[in-house]
Amino acid sequence: MSVMSGLMAPTAPVLFKAACPDCRSRFELSPSALRLAIGASRRTTFYSFTCPACGSAVRKPAGERIVELLTGGGVRTLRLHTTPRTTA
Numbered sequence: 228m229s230v231m232s233g234l235m236a237p238t239a240p241v242l243f244k245a246a247c248p249d250c251r252s253r254f255e256l257s258p259s260a261l262r263l264a265i266g267a268s269r270r271t272t273f274y275s276f277t278c279p280a281c282g283s284a285v286r287k288p289a290g291e292r293i294v295e296l297l298t299g300g301g302v303r304t305l306r307l308h309t310t311p312r313t314t315a
């Protein structure tokens with residue numbers, strides 16, 4: 228379906244800046260450390276990662292821009308609901 232978007236991989240590794248709400252440390256995460264979940268609505272669309280400093284699981288809402296950034300950077304995407312767009 229969306230295989231084409233993953234073919235143009237940049238040579239430089241992409242790092243995403245993130246912050247932990249628990250210990251308030253800031254860090255940069257590689258795409259493999261992040262996970263993106265796309266739900267049926269914006270409220271159920273979020274990205275999550277494990278804080279490398281304190282180890283807590285962080286979950287934050289992801290807007291359209293963040294979704295574009297993460298998917299473009301090669302973050303693993305999980306679709307929680309199938310959209311009715313798919314035509315058979």
Ligand SMILES: [Zn+2]
Pocket residue numbers: 247248249250251252278279280281282283
């Ligand atoms: Zn932390």
